[in-house]
Amino acid sequence: MLLSRRALLVALLLAAAACHPDFQITQYPTNDKLYQAAATEFAAGRWDNAVAAFEKLTTDLPARDTLLPRAFWYLAKAHENRGEHVLAATSYSRLVESFPDDSLSDDAALASAREYRKMWRKPALDPTYGETALATYNTLLGLYPTSPLIADAKRELAELEDMFAQKNYLAGMYYLRRKAYDSGIIYFKDILAKYPATPTARAAQLRLVDSYKAIRYKEDASDTCAILKKSYPDDAEVRTTCDGVSAPAVASSPAPENGVPTSTGPPTSPPAKPPEL
Numbered sequence: 001m002l003l004s005r006r007a008l009l010v011a012l013l014l015a016a017a018a019c020h021p022d023f024q025i026t027q028y029p030t031n032d033k034l035y036q037a038a039a040t041e042f043a044a045g046r047w048d049n050a051v052a053a054f055e056k057l058t059t060d061l062p063a064r065d066t067l068l069p070r071a072f073w074y075l076a077k078a079h080e081n082r083g084e085h086v087l088a089a090t091s092y093s094r095l096v097e098s099f100p101d102d103s104l105s106d107d108a109a110l111a112s113a114r115e116y117r118k119m120w121r122k123p124a125l126d127p128t129y130g131e132t133a134l135a136t137y138n139t140l141l142g143l144y145p146t147s148p149l150i151a152d153a154k155r156e157l158a159e160l161e162d163m164f165a166q167k168n169y170l171a172g173m174y175y176l177r178r179k180a181y182d183s184g185i186i187y188f189k190d191i192l193a194k195y196p197a198t199p200t201a202r203a204a205q206l207r208l209v210d211s212y213k214a215i216r217y218k219e220d221a222s223d224t225c226a227i228l229k230k231s232y233p234d235d236a237e238v239r240t241t242c243d244g245v246s247a248p249a250v251a252s253s254p255a256p257e258n259g260v261p262t263s264t265g266p267p268t269s270p271p272a273k274p275p276e277l
Helices: 002-019 031-043 047-060 067-081 085-098 105-118 128-143 150-177 181-194 200-214 218-231 236-241
Strands: none
Touching: 031 047, 031 067, 047 067, 067 085, 067 105, 085 105, 085 128, 105 128, 105 150, 128 150, 150 181, 150 200, 181 200, 200 218, 200 236, 218 236
């Protein structure tokens, strides 16, 4: 019982410290003093006070003040610590847009991309934030090609691209299971055209073979199997899927780019996307 009361007292003291109701922005007469106070609140983890103070600084500091990019940075960090991903991403982006040559700009670009990425949790969901994250990663790669963050950005971008590939794969499977093979083929081929280096590209090629076999597009199945066997010579699933598919004729066209064979029959107009989950 005594331990429970002590735990409750500690929790109340921590909550009171976090609130810090005595903090008033108006009691700091200069931007320098407000910045120092905001930094103190940030260091103490009092995110509400830090957000209020740094937000005011981003509007009050002169455009060329060296504290302004730092104010954007800490404002973004405070939003991030409150779980406010959109506000954090926006503040990071404001730093990049307003101070592209600042030493924090490449860090801010990567942080902004990461915040947008957090809001696209699964490939089956609406990809709007994922698309914004994709654009932000590419902004970092384009503006800061020599940044030490590039390796991390490329790795994370590759993971994000595989999420887009997975989204198209889910759409293709939606149609494949309903025997709407031509519609599914369009999504599987889109993966190979846009995201050929992703892990999902292999699965898309396998499902292409399944689709081609189902609608008797023998030449397309043969060409796709030839690509799969070359790329994955020891893959058991490739052998099973391509079992019974004849090898392409000697006179057939050269191997196509990105592993996407030229189809003899599927439609070119995209089908309606399946509903978001």
